[in-house]
Amino acid sequence: MPWITRGLRDGIVTTRYPRRPDGYGDGFRAAVRVLRSGTTDPAAGTRGAAGALARLCPTGAIVEDTDGVHLDRGRCIVCGACVAARPDRFAFVSEVETAALSRHMLVAPESDDEALARLRADLADRTRALRRSIHIRHVDAGSDGAEEWEVAALTNPVYDVARLGIFFTASPRHADLLLVTGVATAGMAEPLRRTYEAMPDPKIVLAAGTDSVSGGLVHPTYATRGSVAGVLPVDVWVPGSPPSPFSLLHGILLAMGLLPERSDRLDTRVVGQPAQDDPLTGRDRQ
Amino acid sequence: MTTATTQGVDPDVLAEAVAAQIADGGRFAGLTASALAGGATAIDALVAGRAGLVRLRAQLPASHRTYPSLTPLVPAAAWYEREIHDLFGLVPVGHPRLDPLVLPLADSGSVRPRPGSPDDPGEIQPDHAALPPHVRGHGLFTLPYGPVRSGVFETVEYLLETFGEDIPHLHTRVHHKHRGIERRFGDLALADGVLLAERVEGTVSVAHASALCQAVEAIAGVEPPQPAQLLRVAHAELERIAHHLDSMVRHSEGAGQAVAFARLTTHKEKVLRLRARLCGSRFGRGVIVPGGASGPPLCPVDDFLGDLAHLSRSIASDVGALMATPSFLDRLRSTGIVSPEVAAAHGALGPVGRGSDLAEDVRVSRPYGAYRVLDVDPAPASATGDALARQQVRVHEIEASVHLVEQALHQLKGSKGPWRVEGAWTAADGSALGWAEAPQGELLYLVTMEGGRLVRVKPRTASFHNLALFSSAFRGDIFTDFAFIEASFGLSIAGVAG
Numbered sequence: 001m002p003w004i005t006r007g008l009r010d011g012i013v014t015t016r017y018p019r020r021p022d023g024y025g026d027g028f029r030a031a032v033r034v035l036r037s038g039t040t041d042p043a044a045g046t047r048g049a050a051g052a053l054a055r056l057c058p059t060g061a062i063v064e065d066t067d068g069v070h071l072d073r074g075r076c077i078v079c080g081a082c083v084a085a086r087p088d089r090f091a092f093v094s095e096v097e098t099a100a101l102s103r104h105m106l107v108a109p110e111s112d113d114e115a116l117a118r119l120r121a122d123l124a125d126r127t128r129a130l131r132r133s134i135h136i137r138h139v140d141a142g143s144d145g146a147e148e149w150e151v152a153a154l155t156n157p158v159y160d161v162a163r164l165g166i167f168f169t170a171s172p173r174h175a176d177l178l179l180v181t182g183v184a185t186a187g188m189a190e191p192l193r194r195t196y197e198a199m200p201d202p203k204i205v206l207a208a209g210t211d212s213v214s215g216g217l218v219h220p221t222y223a224t225r226g227s228v229a230g231v232l233p234v235d236v237w238v239p240g241s242p243p244s245p246f247s248l249l250h251g252i253l254l255a256m257g258l259l260p261e262r263s264d265r266l267d268t269r270v271v272g273q274p275a276q277d278d279p280l281t282g283r284d285r286q
Numbered sequence: 287m288t289t290a291t292t293q294g295v296d297p298d299v300l301a302e303a304v305a306a307q308i309a310d311g312g313r314f315a316g317l318t319a320s321a322l323a324g325g326a327t328a329i330d331a332l333v334a335g336r337a338g339l340v341r342l343r344a345q346l347p348a349s350h351r352t353y354p355s356l357t358p359l360v361p362a363a364a365w366y367e368r369e370i371h372d373l374f375g376l377v378p379v380g381h382p383r384l385d386p387l388v389l390p391l392a393d394s395g396s397v398r399p400r401p402g403s404p405d406d407p408g409e410i411q412p413d414h415a416a417l418p419p420h421v422r423g424h425g426l427f428t429l430p431y432g433p434v435r436s437g438v439f440e441t442v443e444y445l446l447e448t449f450g451e452d453i454p455h456l457h458t459r460v461h462h463k464h465r466g467i468e469r470r471f472g473d474l475a476l477a478d479g480v481l482l483a484e485r486v487e488g489t490v491s492v493a494h495a496s497a498l499c500q501a502v503e504a505i506a507g508v509e510p511p512q513p514a515q516l517l518r519v520a521h522a523e524l525e526r527i528a529h530h531l532d533s534m535v536r537h538s539e540g541a542g543q544a545v546a547f548a549r550l551t552t553h554k555e556k557v558l559r560l561r562a563r564l565c566g567s568r569f570g571r572g573v574i575v576p577g578g579a580s581g582p583p584l585c586p587v588d589d590f591l592g593d594l595a596h597l598s599r600s601i602a603s604d605v606g607a608l609m610a611t612p613s614f615l616d617r618l619r620s621t622g623i624v625s626p627e628v629a630a631a632h633g634a635l636g637p638v639g640r641g642s643d644l645a646e647d648v649r650v651s652r653p654y655g656a657y658r659v660l661d662v663d664p665a666p667a668s669a670t671g672d673a674l675a676r677q678q679v680r681v682h683e684i685e686a687s688v689h690l691v692e693q694a695l696h697q698l699k700g701s702k703g704p705w706r707v708e709g710a711w712t713a714a715d716g717s718a719l720g721w722a723e724a725p726q727g728e729l730l731y732l733v734t735m736e737g738g739r740l741v742r743v744k745p746r747t748a749s750f751h752n753l754a755l756f757s758s759a760f761r762g763d764i765f766t767d768f769a770f771i772e773a774s775f776g777l778s779i780a781g782v783a784g
Contacts, residue, residue, distance in 0.1 A: 144485040145779070145780040182463065218482070223465055
């Protein structure tokens with residue numbers, strides 16, 4: 001009989017996101033941000049040294065052009081090689097609302113409002129029927145295994161996505177959203193396509209994790225084909241290596257049309273400053 | 287300190303040489319190949335003996351595409367020879383069933399990736415016609431389970447050969463998610479190679495990064511400073527706690543223990559958050575760098591230890607209650623038995639081995655890093671061999687891991703470093719083995735460096751070694767036992783498919 005009282009022991013541990021902000025951000029590195037992005041690198045000085053910042057990145061996520069320095073979050077694996085080498089230009093941020101509706105937005109979040117509005121309207125058209133509840137089919141197209149842990153975490157009491165009408169389903173016949181993890185391998189292209197074809201319309205594809213967005217560090221090899229966008233039409237892009245459960249949840253809510261790209265309902269700060277309120281990583285209530 | 291020794295062997299007598307080492311009390315620990323200059327291939331057999339790891343190296347000239355198979359004398363080599371056949375096109379003569387494992391290709395005329403070779407193989411398209419057809423017979427059918435499975439799982443295909451409810455035999459197909467990751471190491475600089483190692487098996491990033499770095503450090507003959515060694519242990523043990531909790535979460539989910547599932551999965555989330563507090567990553571990524579660690583803990587050690595102690599009491603209480611719940615234990619007891627004889631013949635690793643009377647733990651038998659100075663308290667072996675025995679090993683190890691984290695961080699308190707070996711030491715050439723006791727068991731890294739670059743990296747995961755044993759665990763078990771047997775093995779398919 002111990003389980004009944006045990007279930008009540010810690011009270012409510014569930015996050016109130018997205019209705020309320022969540023304080024989980026203490027030291028958690030969700031992404032990398034370019035500091036002073038509009039300026040080219042003064043340390044580079046002459047043309048000969050241009051590209052020095054770009055060379056810091058093992059996945060080619062740092063782009064230097066005439067506008068300045070950009071970081072492609074769709075390629076970034078949050079390893080921090082750039083932060084370690086140039087803390088004056090790059091910083092970790094705990095900004096876990098990283099999902100976007102277009103691949104381009106992962107490079108330049110604020111650009112091209114018109115195209116974004118079109119994308120959003122198109123998605124909203126297709127997902128009108130899914131606003132109250134959505135069923136997800138997950139497929140691993142070549143992940144490292146960590147993405148599955150983070151996807152599975154969405155059903156734990158902390159994130160408890162069932163409270164938002166989000167459910168995982170075994171059959172693609174019952175699925176509205178195809179959540180794909182991992183780099184697209186040659187061997188998974190066909191199973192992935194067949195799963196997609198088995199889903200009823202309207203259907204949405206969410207690329208979860210840097211590997212599925214761009215191929216990440218694993219691509220290219222003889223067995224990988226890079227982004228899952230090469231196999232399926234992707235609607236929502238969630239970078240991260242692996243993406244945290246909050247990032248995944250943000251992507252799913254974006255797909256359902258329930259949240260904008262930036263709700264500021266999750267703490268965004270440069271990592272290293274303390275969180276104010278965090279019931280889980282702080283001391284438990286017991 | 288126990289180390290690895292290398293012996294040259296003629297390929298014609300490699301099988302006999304390995305069998306002799308095993309007859310002498312050794313454990314078969316793996317078989318791998320590497321492409322050498324000029325089209326030659328080296329075959330490395332690894333045996334863990336009392337005096338450390340022995341590496342038997344046989345060289346096949348470019349003109350030779352065959353060698354006598356090890357499998358008739360050493361059955362545990364079966365999967366390794368299938369992998370070598372897939373990746374190098376070598377044919378082990380006398381192998382009982384040379385089906386494709388990680389990369390199905392037609393026998394003749396196929397380009398093979400040949401890891402270690404500088405030639406780019408280009409894109410290789412798997413050829414599913416090379417896979418054997420499904421078994422058919424009177425009243426017998428094959429039930430394919432996968433590659434897209436029900437639930438949030440990694441991609442794998444199990445072919446259950448069955449008459450109805452019993453599972454007399456099953457085949458495992460992992461090739462769908464083969465990423466060719468061994469070849470990718472050859473493209474990367476050393477520091478980036480460590481990042482790739484973290485992604486070979488993403489749930490055990492720390493073990494992979496440690497094993498690779500230890501091999502590289504052995505090649506250069508350097509030893510990371512003690513604070514970095516202690517930090518590596520702390521992260522490795524937190525990884526073990528998270529991994530073992532994941533196995534328990536899946537057990538309690540399968541058994542319909544809703545409260546236990548909710549509690550344990552919350553504990554797992556808390557462990558991941560604790561790890562993120564210590565280093566910024568929920569999976570301990572970026573902590574381990576060649577020659578040490580990336581830097582000091584990101585949070586005050588005292589606060590961390592207080593929260594860990596609190597969490598570990600909660601975990602112990604819930605796990606204790608679960609292991610006293612008859613409706614839970616009934617599902618595990620006598621389920622998925624791996625007999626001690628089968629386990630010993632295969633050289634089963636980690637909790638699978640320890641649940642079947644093989645006590646070996648690399649942290650004790652070949653201690654590395656700070657394990658040489660810390661009190662490890664390995665889990666005692668049990669001879670029952672069922673899913674329950676494997677679970678009891680994990681219960682013990684969670685508690686022991688908490689103590690190791692506490693020991694390591696207590697010694698680290700107030701440490702100002704140094705955190706890594708300084709200087710340009712990574713340019714050394716050579717080949718070495720690195721190892722770690724990952725949550726699934728012994729992890730080996732066979733590394734060759736030339737001019738500061740990783741020429742050949744072969745991760746030999748416990749997942750690969752143990753998954754070959756998976757079908758042996760189905761003796762008299764039925765469909766509904768499947769989830770428990772799979773969870774009790776606790777393996778990562780990414781680490782098998784490569």
